Amino acid sequence: GQQVMQIPQYQHVQEGEDFTTYCNSSTTLSNIQWYKQRPGGHPVFLIQLVKSGEVKKQKRLTFQFGEAKKNSSLHITATQTTDVGTYFCAGPHDYKLSFGAGTTVTVRA
Amino acid sequence: DAGITQSPRHKVTETGTPVTLRCHQTENHRYMYWYRQDPGHGLRLIHYSYGVKDTDKGEVSDGYSVSRSKTEDFLLTLESATSSQTSVYFCAITSDRGLGYTFGSGTRLTVV
Numbered sequence: 395g396q397q398v399m400q401i402p403q404y405q406h407v408q409e410g411e412d413f414t415t416y417c418n419s420s421t422t423l424s425n426i427q428w429y430k431q432r433p434g435g436h437p438v439f440l441i442q443l444v445k446s447g448e449v450k451k452q453k454r455l456t457f458q459f460g461e462a463k464k465n466s467s468l469h470i471t472a473t474q475t476t477d478v479g480t481y482f483c484a485g486p487h488d489y490k491l492s493f494g495a496g497t498t499v500t501v502r503a
Numbered sequence: 504d505a506g507i508t509q510s511p512r513h514k515v516t517e518t519g520t521p522v523t524l525r526c527h528q529t530e531n532h533r534y535m536y537w538y539r540q541d542p543g544h545g546l547r548l549i550h551y552s553y554g555v556k557d558t559d560k561g562e563v564s565d566g567y568s569v570s571r572s573k574t575e576d577f578l579l580t581l582e583s584a585t586s587s588q589t590s591v592y593f594c595a596i597t598s599d600r601g602l603g604y605t606f607g608s609g610t611r612l613t614v615v
Contacts, residue, residue, distance in 0.1 A: 427603055436593060439603035482545060489534065489553050489600045495545035
């Protein structure tokens with residue numbers, strides 16, 4: 395079955411620094427979705443990428459979909475304390491989404 | 504998020520007892536899902552529904568059953584709760600299987 399892997403599992407970042415989290419699928423994806431979950435909260439949909447090589451930006455967040463549509467990345471610039479949480483990527487298969495295990499981000503002020 | 508509610512928010516139950524969690528939506532969305540979240544495992548699909556009375560198993564369905572008799576309600580039942588089912592359970596909805604999901608606030612279940 396389809397598997398979605400994320401690395402790193404944990405990311406400890408100094409406030410103001412940049413970081414990137416990566417997502418890899420064992421199969422080609424029709425699209426990739428990203429979600430953010432704040433501590434104690436529920437996952438919230440951030441964005442969906444559909445096209446090969448697509449790049450989308452949301453303020454300091456840059457999302458990229460690989461040319462082969464099997465990998466994706468999320469890059470955050472100038473990390474802030476509001477970026478704390480777990481970021482999940484997810485790929486669809488039939489009626490359902492397969493989620494990666496997530497990257498949990500902590501920020502040192 | 505507005506439009507999807509889960510109940511109860513917290514529950515403690517004893518091993519061997521049946522438990523039912525409820526997901527209620529006001530969005531009239533066709534697709535509904537139950538996930539469990541455990542440390543190190545991300546979100547794992549338990550069961551899902553693609554319409555009234557249309558349900559199917561996910562990757563971790565053993566020990567769980569679901570029912571959807573109305574568009575707005577998707578019930579998850581633990582027939583006989585075990586300690587391994589201690590988890591946070593999330594319901595999610597979407598209008599189209601290719602679109603992003605809206606998640607409920609979750610139910611924290613503890614089986615003692």
